[in-house]
Amino acid sequence: MSRVGIVDQSTSKFTKDTLLSVEELACEPCKEILERHKNTDLKIDSVFLSTTADVQYGSTIVSEYLGLKPRISQRLDNLCNSGSNAIVSAYSMIKSGLCKNALVVGADIKQTKGSQLVWDISRGSFTLPVYWAALFAKVHMRRYGTTEEQMASVTVKNRKNAYLNRNALFRKKISVKDVMDSKKLVEPLKLLDCSYVCNGASAILLSNEADSKMYTDFPVWIEGIGSSVEAASFSNVSSDLSSIHSTKSASDMAYSMTNITPKQIDVAELHDAFTIMEIMAYEDLGFCKKGDGGKFVSQNDISINPRGGLLGTGHPLGATGVAQAVEISEQLKGLAGNRQIKDCKMGLVHNMSAAGSSSLVLIISKD
Amino acid sequence: MSRVGIVDQSTSKFTKDTLLSVEELACEPCKEILERHKNTDLKIDSVFLSTTADVQYGSTIVSEYLGLKPRISQRLDNLCNSGSNAIVSAYSMIKSGLCKNALVVGADIKQTKGSQLVWDISRGSFTLPVYWAALFAKVHMRRYGTTEEQMASVTVKNRKNAYLNRNALFRKKISVKDVMDSKKLVEPLKLLDCSYVCNGASAILLSNEADSKMYTDFPVWIEGIGSSVEAASFSNVSSDLSSIHSTKSASDMAYSMTNITPKQIDVAELHDAFTIMEIMAYEDLGFCKKGDGGKFVSQNDISINPRGGLLGTGHPLGATGVAQAVEISEQLKGLAGNRQIKDCKMGLVHNMSAAGSSSLVLIISKD
Numbered sequence: 001m002s003r004v005g006i007v008d009q010s011t012s013k014f015t016k017d018t019l020l021s022v023e024e025l026a027c028e029p030c031k032e033i034l035e036r037h038k039n040t041d042l043k044i045d046s047v048f049l050s051t052t053a054d055v056q057y058g059s060t061i062v063s064e065y066l067g068l069k070p071r072i073s074q075r076l077d078n079l080c081n082s083g084s085n086a087i088v089s090a091y092s093m094i095k096s097g098l099c100k101n102a103l104v105v106g107a108d109i110k111q112t113k114g115s116q117l118v119w120d121i122s123r124g125s126f127t128l129p130v131y132w133a134a135l136f137a138k139v140h141m142r143r144y145g146t147t148e149e150q151m152a153s154v155t156v157k158n159r160k161n162a163y164l165n166r167n168a169l170f171r172k173k174i175s176v177k178d179v180m181d182s183k184k185l186v187e188p189l190k191l192l193d194c195s196y197v198c199n200g201a202s203a204i205l206l207s208n209e210a211d212s213k214m215y216t217d218f219p220v221w222i223e224g225i226g227s228s229v230e231a232a233s234f235s236n237v238s239s240d241l242s243s244i245h246s247t248k249s250a251s252d253m254a255y256s257m258t259n260i261t262p263k264q265i266d267v268a269e270l271h272d273a274f275t276i277m278e279i280m281a282y283e284d285l286g287f288c289k290k291g292d293g294g295k296f297v298s299q300n301d302i303s304i305n306p307r308g309g310l311l312g313t314g315h316p317l318g319a320t321g322v323a324q325a326v327e328i329s330e331q332l333k334g335l336a337g338n339r340q341i342k343d344c345k346m347g348l349v350h351n352m353s354a355a356g357s358s359s360l361v362l363i364i365s366k367d
Numbered sequence: 368m369s370r371v372g373i374v375d376q377s378t379s380k381f382t383k384d385t386l387l388s389v390e391e392l393a394c395e396p397c398k399e400i401l402e403r404h405k406n407t408d409l410k411i412d413s414v415f416l417s418t419t420a421d422v423q424y425g426s427t428i429v430s431e432y433l434g435l436k437p438r439i440s441q442r443l444d445n446l447c448n449s450g451s452n453a454i455v456s457a458y459s460m461i462k463s464g465l466c467k468n469a470l471v472v473g474a475d476i477k478q479t480k481g482s483q484l485v486w487d488i489s490r491g492s493f494t495l496p497v498y499w500a501a502l503f504a505k506v507h508m509r510r511y512g513t514t515e516e517q518m519a520s521v522t523v524k525n526r527k528n529a530y531l532n533r534n535a536l537f538r539k540k541i542s543v544k545d546v547m548d549s550k551k552l553v554e555p556l557k558l559l560d561c562s563y564v565c566n567g568a569s570a571i572l573l574s575n576e577a578d579s580k581m582y583t584d585f586p587v588w589i590e591g592i593g594s595s596v597e598a599a600s601f602s603n604v605s606s607d608l609s610s611i612h613s614t615k616s617a618s619d620m621a622y623s624m625t626n627i628t629p630k631q632i633d634v635a636e637l638h639d640a641f642t643i644m645e646i647m648a649y650e651d652l653g654f655c656k657k658g659d660g661g662k663f664v665s666q667n668d669i670s671i672n673p674r675g676g677l678l679g680t681g682h683p684l685g686a687t688g689v690a691q692a693v694e695i696s697e698q699l700k701g702l703a704g705n706r707q708i709k710d711c712k713m714g715l716v717h718n719m720s721a722a723g724s725s726s727l728v729l730i731i732s733k734d
Contacts, residue, residue: 047596054421056481057446057599060725064599071620073596073725074452076443079424085441088465089456096462098455098592114423225465229414229440232424232431253438358427358440 004091005212005219006364007101007205008033009326014169014200014314018109022053023061026107029203029326030066033103037205042215045099046072050086050106051318052079052114062105071099079114079353080273082106083202083321084360090206091222100208106322107201114317115197117354122235130194132234132355133274134186139241140276141188146294148188151275152179153297155192155311158272162308164339169198169314193275195309200316202323218333220347224260224363226253234355244277244356247284251350254361255286262286265302265363266344267331269324271352272309281350285361303341306331321351325362332366371458372579372586373731374468374572375400376693381536381567381681385476389420390428393474396570396693397433400470404572409582412466413439417453417473418685419446419481429472438466446481446720447640449473450569450688451727457573458589467575473689474568481684482564484721489602497561499601499722500641501553506608507643508555513661515555518642519546520664522559522678525639529675531706536565536681560642562676567683569690585700587714591627591730593620601722611644611723614651618717621728622653629653632669632730633711634698636691638719639676648717652728670708673698688718692729699733 010029018025026049034044047070049059059073072093078085083106090102108114116127123131140146153176162168174192182192205215212219228249230237238245255261262285270285272278279293282304288296307313307327310320328347330336345366352359377396385392393416401411414437416426426440439460445452450473457469475481483494490498507513520543529535541559549559572582579586595616597604605612622628629652637652639645646660649671655663674680674694677687695714697703712733719726 052423054480056419056484056486057444057720057724060445060596060720061486061599063596064603069598070596071594072452072455074443074445074456076441077424078427078441085439088439089441089443089460092459092463092465093456095464096459098459098462113421117423119423119428227438229427229430229437231436232428236431353424353427357424 002209003221004094004206005209005221006329007207007212007215007219008036009204009329011167011202011323011326012200013167014198014316016198018199022051022055022107022109023058023065025199025201026062026105027065029201030103030105033203033205034066037215040215044068044070044101044103046070046093046102048086048090048102048104049075050082050322051075051108052077052082053109053112077318078358080317080320081351081353081358081360082318084349084351084362087325088225094206094208100211102206103203104206104322105201105203106319108316108318109199110197112317120233122233129354130186130189133276134189136241136280137188137276143242144291146279148180149176150294150297151193152176154272154275154278155179157297158305158309158312161306161339162312165307165313168308168312169196170312189274195273195311195315198314198316200314200319202319202326204322204325204329220329220332221365222362223365224254224258226250226361229358231357237355237357244280244284244359246356246359247281247350247352250359250361251285254363258363260346260363264346265348266346267303267306267328267341268348269327270304270350272305272311273315285350306339306341324349324351328364332364369576370588371461371573372576372588373696374574374579374582374586375403376571376696378534378569378690378693379567380534381565381683383565385566389418389422389474389476390425390432392566392568393429393472394432396568397470397472400570400572401433404582407582411435411437411468411470413437413460413469415453415457415469415471416442417449417689418442418475419444419449420476420479444685445725447684447687448718448720448725448727449685451716451718451729454692455592461573461575467578469573470570471573471689472568472570473686475683475685476566477564479684487600489600496721497553497556500643501556503608503647504555504643510609511658513646515547516543517661517664518560519543521639521642521645522546524664525672525676525679528673528706529679532674532680535675535679536563537679556641562640562678562682565681565683567681567686569686569693571689571692571696587696587699588732589729590732591621591625593617593728596725598724604722604724611647611651611726613723613726614648614717614719617726617728618652621730625730627713627730631713632715633713634670634673634695634708635715636694637671637717639672639678640682652717673706673708691716691718695731699731
């Protein structure tokens with residue numbers, strides 16, 4: 001079967017405040033992509049909108065705003081894991097031959113209901129994600145000796161990367177001490193251990209192999225897809241809080257689809273909603289041994305979260321998975337400007353939802 | 368490429384009142400399907416939830432309720448056209464090889480926000496669908512001489528069919544006079560020209576060709592898919608209100624994918640949200656000439672809306688497209704009981720959203 005390529009990509013500036021609706025926000029990166037192809041015969045076949053916001057027929061509204069009349073238009077969600085799910089739907093729509101191409105846009109607003117998990121009454125009043133993140137952190141510290149300073153250094157690294165990203169929300173470099181001194185939320189997590197739910201939108205244009213080569217000189221290819229759904233409620237996610245099981249399953253699936261190993265990954269976007277989640281992702285994606293995640297923060301072999309991750313860039317829930325794919329695409333194409341990583345050929349996206357209730361891993365290759 | 372089959376199907380009883388949540392409603396038909404396969408090694412790969420209700424990560428909640436841990440779980444919506452969109456996503460997920468099978472469930476509640484079109488301010492205060500339906504009816508009457516009695520006879524036919532359907536909401540046979548005498552809503556439409564937004568859920572299990580043959584003795588196959596998105600706002604849908612343009616485009620696409628003609632269709636589920644929409648669908652799907660829809664109501668060559676359509680069965684927005692596919696599947700398999708149509712081999716599903724803003728057509732075959 002023909003491959004599916006990323007033809008183009010764009011992201012808006014992530015913000016704390018906006019006067020735009022979700023649908024208007026969604027148009028920003030799409031307009032940039034469509035503008036670049038306006039003198040071609042590109043005709044958009046399908047539009048996928050990923051958002052956790054309370055919208056009705058949002059994908060069709062976005063299509064109308066953009067002046068598009070696609071064959072297919074769908075809005076979809078699966079919490080923080082919505083963006084990469086939209087990419088997978090678009091991928092399969094192209095792979096199956098139903099569409100030649102797909103515009104995938106993720107967009108969300110700070111006020112989205114997706115930021116609290118009210119359905120899961122087993123959480124009691126602990127509906128905010130920081131509560132489960134604190135449990136993961138406690139278990140990792142106890143079992144593997146991971147330290148609060150190691151967690152803090154995840155934020156320090158990602159904020160340093162975000163300093164170079166003009167679309168990031170947090171562009172101020174900070175120190176481990178800054179994180180350690182920030183407001184204590186839930187022991188052992190501090191304010192700066194947490195990503196910030198914000199406004200933002202990101203989009204990518206996918207196409208079949210022939211069209212990808214026609215519409216860009218630098219296509220990159222979605223080679224591996226792995227996905228796993230554990231549960232909706234925290235109490236059913238896992239009895240073992242030292243690992244993100246859905247991430248482990250999803251990455252195993254993605255690696256085996258491509259026959260590549262973690263060692264071959266040059267650049268990765270990991271779902272660092274909280275510092276401990278990036279540390280656990282190192283381990284569950286096979287970048288280091290189980291328990292070594294704390295020490296792995298300081299490594300330099302793989303570029304991790306070069307745009308600044310969720311911690312530095314901000315976390316517009318439905319946009320995040322797409323924003324991650326935008327970054328990997330730009331890095332592999334050599335379009336990342338002042339944060340360009342040299343000689344990167346193989347990239348990985350790791351997107352997940354609350355407490356690892358589901359995870360999705362994409363492997364994207366230059367050749 | 369291997370075909371995609373409908374392995375199994377089920378629908379709940381559609382109701383005016385329910386104490387269940389959307390996610391609980393969604394489980395009803397799924398449980399029936401899973402129960403029938405409990406002694407096999409069937410493992411559900413993906414779960415798609417179609418709903419217009421305001422839910423968060425609903426597909427993952429439904430998966431947990433059902434005890435499933437699929438690879439992929441997504442909730443999606445595109446208004447009244449959500450159900451068939453979920454089927455198309457599932458189809459492409461299987462066709463692309465990412466999944467072996469997919470459980471597609473549509474569910475909605477009467478109170479869903481999807482029943483009013485508040486985003487489209489060009490409608491002014493005319494947010495209820497009956498306003499655009501009345502415009503379509505007026506134009507058709509004026510241009511083609513379609514009568515109020517012909518429209519009324521669509522409800523009479525579909526209610527007669529619903530009389531035989533134990534899951535239908537309206538099981539009382541009525542006369543043309545009953546429709547004509549019912550409460551006038553918007554000239555020329557009366558209460559009984561309109562479908563009723565209700566509670567309900569329907570599910571189908573799709574699988575690849577090999578597994579379809581393994582898990583049922585009666586697989587039927589999704590052979591044709593056509594889809595078209597016109598616009599989100601009524602003022603942009605079409606300047607010509609005598610036709611549903613998106614339905615015409617979608618059916619052209621579906622027919623050309625299968626190389627079959629409208630004459631070969633034995634049984635069809637049409638989106639009769641209002642009586643005039645069924646009459647226009649006859650024409651735009653090529654069952655009769657443009658303008659002849661009014662007279663076509665009394666034909667007997669094609670069985671149309673044998674379960675009772677939206678007018679007789681009720682219209683749970685996000686479930687309707689799936690409910691239509693359930694009926695076609697049961698008819699082609701010979702499982703429709705007291706409403707079984709003899710010798711039917713080729714079926715069609717026509718699902719659309721507000722004012723024809725988008726349409727989707729599926730062609731399903733027995734062989």
